[in-house]
Amino acid sequence: xxxxxxxxxxxxxxxxxxxxxxxxxxxxxxxxxxxxxxxxxxxxxxxxxxxxxxxxxxxxxxxxxxxxxxxxxxxxxxxxxxxxxxxxxxxxxxxxxxxxxxxxxxxxxxxxxxxxxxxxxxxxxxxxxxxxxxxxxxxxxxxxx
Numbered sequence: 001x002x003x004x005x006x007x008x009x010x011x012x013x014x015x016x017x018x019x020x021x022x023x024x025x026x027x028x029x030x031x032x033x034x035x036x037x038x039x040x041x042x043x044x045x046x047x048x049x050x051x052x053x054x055x056x057x058x059x060x061x062x063x064x065x066x067x068x069x070x071x072x073x074x075x076x077x078x079x080x081x082x083x084x085x086x087x088x089x090x091x092x093x094x095x096x097x098x099x100x101x102x103x104x105x106x107x108x109x110x111x112x113x114x115x116x117x118x119x120x121x122x123x124x125x126x127x128x129x130x131x132x133x134x135x136x137x138x139x140x141x142x143x144x145x
Contacts, residue, residue, distance in 0.1 A: 005047050006040040013044050014053070021059040024049070025085025060086055060094040068100050071109040076129025106130045106138040117143040 009031060016022055016030055024045060031041045048054040060081060067077045074095065081091045106125060115121040117139040125135035 005043050006035075006037070009035050009037070009040055009044045010047070013048060017048070017053055021062045022054070023056055023059045023084055023086055024054060026059075027054065029085075056086065056090055057094055060091055061098065064094060064098055064100075068098075068105065071105050071112075071128065073102055073106065073125075073129030073131065073134065074100075075131070076127075079129070102130060102134050103138060106134055107141065110138055110142055115139065115142070 012034055013027060013031060016027060022030070027048075028041060028045060031044070032038070035041060045054065063081055063084065064077055067080060072080075077095070078088070078091055082088065109115075109128070110121075110125070115124070122132075122135050122139060125138070126132060130138070
């Protein structure tokens, strides 16, 4: 990578990456708001990937962990990551490596919010990304205890 890159774009990209990890598409969108040259942005992105400052899997892992900590289920996490511009195959690879206990998260969310076995609560858990079976099992265990 001996090619000359635009220093202003490079420094702005590093500013964004210093705050938190970004995906390639997300960083491109942010840089396009500030700069007009698509080809120079692409060169900077390629350089950042080459230098390992920009890593899709690391960004996906960070987003997954943050959403999981906020008591979201697998479907919601995948949906948000796709909206961020990550590919489904990359998302699935990272999710396979992470050992999230969705039942435990669902259960603690139900206890925290005081949910009981109710069709509306079941739907609420599904909107948070938990599977029907996980949500039903969780609400059943709350009812029996």
